[in-house]
Amino acid sequence: MASISLMPIETLERSLKERFPDAQVVLDRPRKASGAWFLDIALNQHPVIVQWQQGKEFGVSSSPEKVFGEGADEVYKDEEAAYGRIVSLLLSRTFTSPPPAVSLKELRKENGLSQAEIAEILERQQGEISKIERRKDVLVSTLADYVRAVDGELQIIVRLRDGRIRRVQLEDAVESNPRPAALAR
Amino acid sequence: MGLGKAERFQEFLKRLEKSTPASSHDDAFKLLGETLNQVEDEFTNIPFQPEHWQTDGRMYPPEEDNAREVEGRSDVVRYRHKAHNTFIRDNGAIEIRDVDGKVLFEKCGSDGRGVDLQ
Numbered sequence: 001m002a003s004i005s006l007m008p009i010e011t012l013e014r015s016l017k018e019r020f021p022d023a024q025v026v027l028d029r030p031r032k033a034s035g036a037w038f039l040d041i042a043l044n045q046h047p048v049i050v051q052w053q054q055g056k057e058f059g060v061s062s063s064p065e066k067v068f069g070e071g072a073d074e075v076y077k078d079e080e081a082a083y084g085r086i087v088s089l090l091l092s093r094t095f096t097s098p099p100p101a102v103s104l105k106e107l108r109k110e111n112g113l114s115q116a117e118i119a120e121i122l123e124r125q126q127g128e129i130s131k132i133e134r135r136k137d138v139l140v141s142t143l144a145d146y147v148r149a150v151d152g153e154l155q156i157i158v159r160l161r162d163g164r165i166r167r168v169q170l171e172d173a174v175e176s177n178p179r180p181a182a183l184a185r
Numbered sequence: 186m187g188l189g190k191a192e193r194f195q196e197f198l199k200r201l202e203k204s205t206p207a208s209s210h211d212d213a214f215k216l217l218g219e220t221l222n223q224v225e226d227e228f229t230n231i232p233f234q235p236e237h238w239q240t241d242g243r244m245y246p247p248e249e250d251n252a253r254e255v256e257g258r259s260d261v262v263r264y265r266h267k268a269h270n271t272f273i274r275d276n277g278a279i280e281i282r283d284v285d286g287k288v289l290f291e292k293c294g295s296d297g298r299g300v301d302l303q
Binding site for chain 1: 190191194197221230237238239240241242243244245246248249250251252253254262265266267268269281283284
């Protein structure tokens with residue numbers, strides 16, 4: 001009897017159906033096998049979407065938002081890593097973290113702030129802000145202060161090969177001066 | 186420059202709505218791609234890099250690799266995105282739905298007929 005060779009995403013589908021017999025697991029096949037495959041999973045109405053294509057990684061996404069034309073939030077090199085992450089998401093009912101790659105300058109502009117305004121918040125010279133935005137290496141504390149100045153919070157996320165996600169808390173992390181209320185928007 | 190994704194998506198739909206109806210699948214496919222890329226080029230600094238598998242903050246139009254057949258409708262192609270499906274009929278009609286089936290956009294082809302899914 002000829003053996004049937006399954007696509008890695010078909011193997012993933014079988015594994016998830018076995019692990020979560022009560023989940024809805026639906027494979028959305030492309031017109032051509034070389035195209036992009038999607039695996040839609042829902043457990044207790046918590047959704048996870050997996051994308052896969054030959055020659056590419058497994059994309060994993062779980063989000064309450066539906067943004068048109070986006071790629072996967074997270075990518076995993078192999079089926080084992082993707083499976084671990086999917087299980088984690090379904091059991092914890094948490095969401096994936098899309099990493100839109102923006103520079104500090106883009107982050108500042110997206111939030112409608114000038115270098116001068118950031119400088120005032122951080123009590124630094126505008127020239128220093130310009131240097132920070134152009135550096136390849138910055139101190140974590142400097143980055144944290146800059147992110148707070150654009151009304152954000154810096155989180156250091158570690159994604160391990162087996163799919164686990166951890167947020168790293170640095171030793172002796174000290175809360176820097178909060179964003180001045182006068183500049184709150 | 187600097188609109189959020191939701192605003193850019195609405196701008197994309199607005200421009201699609203105003204555009205001349207397409208008369209074929211290929212014309213509609215091209216219209217979708219050109220319109221969305223124009224909006225993204227105009228309102229973001231994110232370069233067009235469709236080979237990236239992971240999201241980069243930019244919205245990408247349907248691609249051939251995402252095509253699916255529609256059961257019982259040989260005249261319609263479904264293009265799957267992570268959270269949406271874009272349907273294109275051979276008369277140039279376009280329909281965009283989210284993965285839950287909610288219709289977000291409809292445009293007839295040049296013959297005045299829509300995708301007309303059930």
